[in-house]
Amino acid sequence: MNLRFCLLTSTVVATATLMAIGCNQREPLAPYAFLGGDCTNIPPGNVGASYSFLFEVTGGSGPYTYSADGLPPGLMIDPDTGEISGVPEEEGTFSIVITVEDGTGFAQQIACGDLVIGPANLLNFDCDANSPSLAVQGVTYSHTFVVDGGTMPYTWDATGLPADLTIDNTGTISGVPSVDPGTFPVTVTVSDSSDPSLTATCDWNFEVRPGLQVNKMALEAEGNCIDVDAGFDIDQLINDNIIIGGDGTPITCAFDAFEPPDIGYRGNGNLPPGITVDDRCVASGSVPQSEPLGVYAFAVTLTQEGSQQRVWLPYCATQEVQHAGAYDIGVNVNGGDDWMFEPGFTTMAANSQVTYGANNDPQVRVIRNCSNNSCFYKYYFGYNALNGGVSGEQSAALPGPMMTVDGMTHSIRVDDNLADAGLDGRYWVVNVRWDYCLFGSDAPNAPDLNDDACGTKELAQANGDDSNLMWSLVVAPN
Numbered sequence: 001m002n003l004r005f006c007l008l009t010s011t012v013v014a015t016a017t018l019m020a021i022g023c024n025q026r027e028p029l030a031p032y033a034f035l036g037g038d039c040t041n042i043p044p045g046n047v048g049a050s051y052s053f054l055f056e057v058t059g060g061s062g063p064y065t066y067s068a069d070g071l072p073p074g075l076m077i078d079p080d081t082g083e084i085s086g087v088p089e090e091e092g093t094f095s096i097v098i099t100v101e102d103g104t105g106f107a108q109q110i111a112c113g114d115l116v117i118g119p120a121n122l123l124n125f126d127c128d129a130n131s132p133s134l135a136v137q138g139v140t141y142s143h144t145f146v147v148d149g150g151t152m153p154y155t156w157d158a159t160g161l162p163a164d165l166t167i168d169n170t171g172t173i174s175g176v177p178s179v180d181p182g183t184f185p186v187t188v189t190v191s192d193s194s195d196p197s198l199t200a201t202c203d204w205n206f207e208v209r210p211g212l213q214v215n216k217m218a219l220e221a222e223g224n225c226i227d228v229d230a231g232f233d234i235d236q237l238i239n240d241n242i243i244i245g246g247d248g249t250p251i252t253c254a255f256d257a258f259e260p261p262d263i264g265y266r267g268n269g270n271l272p273p274g275i276t277v278d279d280r281c282v283a284s285g286s287v288p289q290s291e292p293l294g295v296y297a298f299a300v301t302l303t304q305e306g307s308q309q310r311v312w313l314p315y316c317a318t319q320e321v322q323h324a325g326a327y328d329i330g331v332n333v334n335g336g337d338d339w340m341f342e343p344g345f346t347t348m349a350a351n352s353q354v355t356y357g358a359n360n361d362p363q364v365r366v367i368r369n370c371s372n373n374s375c376f377y378k379y380y381f382g383y384n385a386l387n388g389g390v391s392g393e394q395s396a397a398l399p400g401p402m403m404t405v406d407g408m409t410h411s412i413r414v415d416d417n418l419a420d421a422g423l424d425g426r427y428w429v430v431n432v433r434w435d436y437c438l439f440g441s442d443a444p445n446a447p448d449l450n451d452d453a454c455g456t457k458e459l460a461q462a463n464g465d466d467s468n469l470m471w472s473l474v475v476a477p478n
Contacts, residue, residue: 035060035102039112042096045088048120049151050195051075055082055110060102070096072117087196088117123150123192125200132186134207135162135177136247139307145171147200150192160186162208181210181245212246212302212309214427216476224345224474225297225316228275228283234302237281243313249306253281256301258384266384267421267428269472272296272317287319293329294319295341297429297472312426314474316343327407327436327467328367335361343429344412344471349478350424356473357413360395364469367398367407370440376450377408377439380457383432389416390432407438414473423475430473437464 037057045051055077057064068077074089077098084096094115101107125147135141147154158167162184165175171190186206191199218241219225226232226242234251237243243251255277258266271277275285277300287296296319299312318341322328330339346356368375375397383390391413398407414430437454439446453463461468 034058035100035106035108037098037100037110039096039098039110042084042112042115044116044118045075046118046121047088047091048122048198050085050087052083052085055084055098055100057082057100057102060100060106060108061104063103065101067099068096069099070094070115072115091117091119093117121149121151121194123190123198123200124148125190125202127202127204130188130202131204132173132206133306134209134247135165136209136211136245136307136309137177137179137181138211139247139309140174140176141165142172142174144173145188145190147171147190150198151194153193155191155193157189157191158186160184160206162206177208179208181208183207209247210245212251212304212307212311213244214311214313214476215241215244218242218244219314219476223316223342224476225314225343226283228285228315228317231282231284233280233282235280237313243302243311246304246309247306249304251281251302251304252279253277253300253302254279255298267299267423267426268301268312269298269384269429269431270296271298275317277315281313283315283317285317287317289319289321289323291319292433292468292470293322293326293341294331294470295343295472296470297343297431297474299427299429312428314343314427314429316472316474319470323466323468325465327438327465328365329436329467329469330365331362331469331471332365333362339365344414344473345476346414346473347476347478348418348423351421352418352478354389354414354416354418354475356415357411360409360411362412362471363395363409364392364412364434364471365398365407365409366436366438366467368438368440368465368467369406370438374446375407375438375440376446376454378437378450378454378460379410379434380460381432381434383430385428385430390414390430392434412471425477427477428475430475432471432473434469434471435460435464436467436469437461438467 036059039055066077066079066082072088072090072094075084075086077084096112096115098110130145132143156167156171162177162179164178165173167173184206187203189201191197255271256268272287273291274287277283296317297314299314301310303310332339344356348354392410395409395411437460439450439453441449454460
């Protein structure tokens with residue numbers, strides 16, 4: 001409130017009187033705030049990266065007009081909004097002064113903190129360090145690229161990838177390559193989210209190798225299974241091209257035993273008594289002479305460390321020492337003159353039928369001089385891997401001198417439908433054990449006597465003079 005003196009004049013009959021009267025009068029002042037703003041914490045930036053900072057004015061009265069001194073090259077201030085923006089072109093420390101003028105024409109300079117422009121935040125995509133691992137045909141593949149710098153999130157693109165491989169927004173190539181093995185020129189591009197966007201590109205020759213597999217031709221040269229006595233290790237198997245393909249990482253071996261009822265088929269067979277296999281695929285030992293005469297096949301599992309791909313390789317061991325007092329037993333394959341102990345061999349297409357043996361081939365010969373004009377026989381067999389497909393039909397009696405009968409022969413046949421057996425595309429084996437019991441007599445009740453002596457598997461094993469045979473079939477993928 002302002003107190004002022006008021007001068008009043010009055011004229012009274014030629015007499016002038018000057019009067020001083022004190023008065024009280026109120027005059028409000030218009031409000032006015034100081035024009036300013038705070039930019040002491042102006043954020044830093046980087047060369048080549050989009051930059052933005054909005055200066056907020058306080059006080060005064062709009063509209064406002066803005067200008068700035070000391071901005072680094074590439075940045076400018078919007079005279080109407082006060083936003084500093086652009087893409088810095090030079091690193092360093094810059095002292096910025098912003099001038100703002102309000103609607104009355106009053107102008108004020110505001111000193112900002114130092115604007116620090118760092119070096120370019122380049123998008124770093126190291127091509128050597130990110131070189132993709134090789135892929136294996138038919139094996140699940142995954143490889144993730146690593147990038148730094150720039151502004152997340154990143155966008156990825158790839159051209160030239162083999163069929164069934166794709167790249168996602170994390171920079172991961174994945175899928176199961178189905179193409180034929182070979183080398184594929186691949187370009188991978190990554191872009192960041194800055195404005196303008198930064199981009200980096202790498203080019204590689206992407207290799208797809210054949211899957212780990214057993215070379216059928218090379219294994220055939222070894223008799224379709226690896227002899228336990230050969231002393232092969234994994235290096236020898238690779239050097240001899242028996243094991244081919246794969247990603248080049250170490251391979252380990254093991255015999256995976258069958259554990260019912262989890263597995264419906266015993267494609268690996270049984271590890272023979274007396275035989276061991278180490279993790280280098282070296283099989284050693286010998287089948288004890290107390291075990292049945294014949295050939296024992298089993299399949300070891302080879303696992304590649306990198307891809308975890310597995311293949312199965314058949315091995316064979318023999319026991320060729322006839323049991324004391326046992327019948328003379330031999331196996332003839334392909335109608336030859338030799339009676340020997342070798343595995344049978346056949347192939348199986350995917351989800352298909354296994355058929356092996358025809359026209360008495362192979363043929364098993366069992367010789368025992370029955371010393372009479374008649375010779376009765378019983379034989380029993382048991383097998384693994386199949387769901388019911390082994391037979392052994394009598395093929396002929398073996399005549400001896402002086403009208404005697406010296407034994408018998410029988411065939412071996414495997415015939416089984418293995419759809420959905422879980423054995424597709426791999427080697428697997430069947431083991432069949434035979435137990436024989438022959439009985440010679442001219443007695444009228446000789447068949448009954450034969451049943452008494454050989455009528456069950458247990459009787460045959462007890463009374464057959466320890467006459468038994470182990471025979472094995474090796475099955476390869478078609």
